Amino acid sequence: MSDADSLGRSVRLSFRHRNRLYRVGLSASAVVLVVLLGFPLYWMAANAVRTRLGVQDGGLLPAPDAVTLEQFAVITDPTVGQYLINSTIVTVGVVLTVLAISLVSGYGLARFEFPHKIAVARFLLLGYMFSPIVLSIPLYLIWDRLGLLNSYLGLILALSAISMPFSVWLMWKYIQTIPESAEASAWVAGASRWRAFVDIVIPQTKPAMIANAIFAFAIAWGDFTFAYVLMPNNDATTFPAGLFRLLGSQWDASWAEFMAMSLMLTLPPLVFAFFLQSYLLQGFKIRAL
Amino acid sequence: MATDTAGDPPPHDSVSSPRWHRMLPESVWGWLSITPVLLLYTIVALCPITFAVVASFHDVHLLNPEWTFVGLSNYAEVFQIDRFWGSMWRGVLFMIGSTLVQFVVGVWMALVIDSLSRTSRLVSTLVFTSYLVPTIVVTVVFEFMLDPYDGVVHAAGSSLGLWNNFLLGNTDLAMAAVVVISSWKFAAFVSLFTLAQLRSIPDRFYEAAQVCGATRWEQFRDITFPRIRGALAVVVFLRAIFMFNKYDVIWQLTEGGPGSATTTMPILAFKETFQMNAYGRGNAIAVIMFLVLFAGGVLYLRAMNPSQEVHT
Amino acid sequence: MVSITLDGVTKEYGSLTAVDDLSLTIEDGEFVSLVGPSGCGKTTTLRMVAGLETVTNGQIRFGDRTVTSAPVQQRGVALLFQDIALYPHMTVEENIAYPLKLAGVNGSDRHERVVETASLLQVEDQLEKYPGDLSGGQQQRVALGRSIIREPSLFLFDEPMSDLDAKLKHELRPLFAEITDQVGCPTLYVTHDQEEAMTMSDRIAVMNDGQLAQIDTPDEVYRRPDTQFVGEFVGRPAMEFFDVRIENGANGPELLAGENLTLAHNGLNGYDGDDLRVGIRPQHLRVTERHSGGIPATHVFDETLGDRTHSLFETPVGRVTVETPPDFRGGQTDYSIEIDVEKLSLYDPSSGVRIG
Structure with a gap:
């Protein structure tokens, strides 16, 4: 009895x-992570308002x-405004x-x-291997000949294609979870x-549409490579490629203005990350290929 | 259909003749439904790759519409130039380095988020943000923080004696800096991937283990790890492929410099194509990269058999 | 309103025959249950009638209109699914009104008819809610309302109560019967629950292995099962079966099992020397003190049901269940079981088909 007691106690201790x-380890990890991830974002925001x-x-x-808040006036600059408009159009389109x-x-x-369905679905996964830089080099001349260089359509097509493997798989798997009987009962009632x-x-x-929309948004809103190569004209390009050009140009802008522009680009992702993260995670769960 | 006989009375008013689409078999509808995707793949991937192969056999100058057939000499040239093998080496270095950092940090973040109760939403929001934020924002912010005059990280690093001038201009340290900065952005992918797996482990497994007296470490070793092992293998593979092809973050930070210190394969392909105006040679590099990717992709489909690993 | 006829309907999936040459007529206003174990083809049959499955061979007629290849949208049937299949993103009112909306009925008429139907089903105060907020019974009522609102030519039920608890089943059975009666069209009710089929139907069609084993009134099916399968499937506890040989003894024909066990005397004239399989309901077996006649039995277990007891005995011909009086307690001792020869059903021992 006493042996068991002392054993129990020592285990408990x-x-x-x-x-x-x-x-302690967990809390320390959390603090380190918050600082590592949060500081650059904080620093950006803090300097955007200086x-x-x-x-x-x-x-x-x-x-x-x-x-x-005067740094945000940069948005009234016609070039920056045009980038923002281009980015918005392309993102919505994608x-x-x-x-x-x-x-x-x-x-x-x-x-x-239908025959070969699984083979086709697996073929779609090869889309994960589409590398923007590998594709954009040949696409540059193809788009040039088709007149799609500097066009929204050309960029939307390219960005939609690389979003496909994820979005189609997610939707496929998601629709499989919806019972067919609800649909069948509509057919019975006369619906085509x-x-x-x-x-x-x-x-x-x-839920799957929301996840797909966010992922497509992330790809289109953040894309640099396709926009940089396929939208060589400064008026046609989107924000990421435009910002890069501004950075290398002789444009008279301070870091504060760059931080203000970065903050504007970051706000939509931040909002999505906060409010819609469960949908995103759901998407990743299904993406777990 | 064959059982409908001519002698049947006229159908009720609600019955119209079968519409044309009823005549199409299900398989045709199936193929039609995925046609848009296949079309996109054809336009954006298959055509360009074919085009790249053709172009790689030609001498093409971007400003000159004349193509001259040169056979394999673009490839011969590519394999002979020093910068190709140098870029290959740096590309592999970048791939291994950044994948490793992302993997370690990413899995750590996922485990922390999964274990946290109250503050997890703050941490997970940060992780999701770093995943969704455009790469250009990351590079601009880091360029600012590393700025020799106004940069807070530069000030910290130089006062600790780690580096003196602009970090990204330092031939010895630029590659390491690019690895770290790109990992800041892409570790989130590993985290989310892992976190999704962690969240799909039913609580009852842990409860059963706790009833048996398993410690946290034993629970991790016997339940968590075996359950996420497959996903971890997949994510390492995907990240390695993606990082080997990473163009944007490196170009934005260093444009391959200083010198060629951070020139990886994608950077070389871009430079050859658009700065040297050697479109044929650029395409030859693109084709080589594509073959590497394709081999990786086939390997991936073979080894992982993703259609069986998908959990909904 | 019309009758529904299935004429030699066959469904094949590749080399697998799910439904084999099934013929069946449901008269106008008749309630027919299609009952059988899972995988017997009953749901496939219902889905072919609905138009959700194509027919490999044979004909389906509504009245004298052949609908064999008519699309599901044009058959005008009502179908209640096992998983209820309410549209989760629509309110109760929108769910019930959806068939009318498809038919192009205008908004105010729709509302009027929804309210009418909903009050018939006592869900008129749930119209604003979403299906997820309703109880299982209310969901069934709403689904029922949605299916009857367009005055169907045929009512189909696909195991609508298999996921419900016993109390709810008892509440819904009379409702289903009442509503189908009111709608007045033929009803085909698919279930694997023989009790459900027995209590609700005008006629029961028992299916096994894609084939129709028997179709008759619940009473007939219970009393005179056409095959051994039907006898085992319909009625609880299931019919008991014994393989016997008929031989002439001192007091007339005797039923012999095995080498020299006499199951009963004085029975079954005209089968002298035959091998038979006999079936009998447990309530037609009688337990007595151990004596030389009858089947020697050792008591194993009692299932006390209140109004009666189901007692399990070990005998030389296997375990046998007997229905005993409510106060019977076996006490694991020895008894004899007597067979009421008058009540025996006789089957061919190899095919299991009824011969008398």
């Missing part, structure tokens, strides 16, 4: 020690008299294209039986296949 060690002099002074917290194609193809893979798809299936794919 050591458990308590180990538990404390674990807690005056030029404030930026030079440094200091972890901006001095009150050095705080200003998101819509990806949603439409992934819905139709995902539905087809989920609901129709298309009507039932629109009325019954599409509304139920909302």
Whole structure:
């Protein structure tokens, strides 16, 4: 009895020690991570609202008299404004294209039986191997001959293609989880296949559509390589490639203005990351190929 | 259909003749539904790759529409130039280095987020943000932080005696700096991938282990690790492929410099094509990179058999 | 309103025959249950009638209109699915109204008919809710409402109660019967639950291995199962079967099992020398003190059900269940079991088909 008691106690004690060690390690890890990941973002935001002099002074917290929103006036610059418009058009175009194609193809893979279906689906995965730089070199001359260089359409096509393997697989797997009976009951009630798809299936794919939209957004909004090569004209290019050109140019801008532009580019991803992270994670779960 | 006989009475008013689409078999509908994807792949991948192969057999000057057939001499040239093998070496170095850093940091982040209860949303939001934020923002912010005059990280690094001038201009340290900065951006991919796997492990496994008296380490060793092992292998493979082809982050930070200190294969391909105006040679490099990728892709599909690993 | 006829309907998936030459007529207003174990082809049959599956061979007629290859949209059937299949993104009202919307009925008429149907099913105060907020029983009612709102020519049920608890089943059975009666069209009700089929149907069609084993009133099917399979599948506890040889003894024909065990005397004239398989319901077996006649039995276990007891015995011809009085307690001792020869059903021992 007493042996068992002392054994139990010693186990409990050591458990308590180990538990404390674990807690300390976990908290320390969390702090380190927050600093590592958060500091560059914080520094960007902090310097986006500083005056030029404030930026030079440094200091972890901006001095009150050095705080200003005037850097955001950079958006009224016609070049920067044009980048923003181009980025928005291309991103919206890619998101819509990806949603439409992934819905139709995902539905087809989920609901129709056809020969070589699995082989085709696996072939789609090769899309993960599409490297923007490898593709954009030959695409440059092809687009040039087709007149798609510097066109929104050309960039939207290229970016949609590299979003496909993920979005179609996600939609396929997601639609498989929707019971076919809901759709069948619409057919029984007289709905055509298309009507039932629109009325019954599409509304139920909302989580997958959100995940697909965010991933397509991330690809289109952040793309540098395709935009840099396929949109050589400064008026046609999107924000990432434009910002890079500004950085290397003789443009008279301070770091504060670059931070302000960076912050504007970061805000949409930040909002999505905060509010829609569960959808993103869901997507990654299915992406776990 | 064969059972419909001519002698049947006329159908009720609700029955119209079968519409044309009813006559198409299911398999045609299946193929039609994936046609848009296949079309996109054809336009954006298959055609360019074919085009690249053709172009790589020619001497092409970007500003001159005349193509001269030169056979394999672009390839011969590519394999002979020093910068090709140098870029290959640096590319592999960059690939291994950045994949390793991303893997270690990424898995660590995932485990921390998965274990945290209260603050996990803050950490996970940061991780998701770093995944979603455009690469150019990352490079601009790091360029700023490394700025020799106003940069906070530069100030810290130089006061510790780690480096003196602009870090990205330092021939010896530029590659390491590029590896670290690109890992800041791409470790999140590993994290999210791993986290999704971690979250799909049912709690009852851990509860059962706790009932048996397993310590945290034993739970990790016997439950967590075996369950995420497959995903970790996949993510390392994907990251290695992606990093071998990484162009944007390196170009934005250093344009391959100083000298050729950070010139990897993608940078070389870009330079040859658009700066040396040797479009044929650039395409030859692109084709070589594509073959490496393709071999990797086939290997990936063979080894992982992804259609069986997908969990919904 | 019309009758529904299946004429030699066959469904093949590659080399697998799911439904084999099935013929069946459901009269106008009749409630027919299609019952059988899982995989017997009953759901495939229903889906062919609905138009969700193509027919490999044979004909399906609604009245005298052949619908064999008509698309599902044009058959005008009502179908209640096992998983209820309400549209999760629509309110109850939108769910019930959806068939009308497809038919192009305008908004106010739709609302009127939805309210009418909903009050018939006592869900009129749930119209604003989403299906996820309803209880299982309410969901069934809404699904029922959605299927009857367009006055179907045929009512199909695909195991709609298999996922429900016993209490809910008892609540819904009379409702289903009442509603189908009111709608007045033929009803085909697929289930694997023989009790459900027995209690609700005008006629029961028992399916096994893609073939129709028997179709008759619940009473007939219970009393005179056409095959050994039907006898085992319909009725609880299941019919008991013994392989016997009929030989003439001192007091007339005797039923012999094995080498020299006499199961019963005084029975079955006209089968002298035949090998038979006999089936009998457990309530037609009688337990007595151990004596030389009857089957020697050792008591194993009692299932007390309140109004009766199901008692399990070990005998030389295998384990046998007997229905005993409510207060019977076996106490693991020796008994004899007597067979009421009048109540025996006789089957061919090799084919299991009824011969008398």
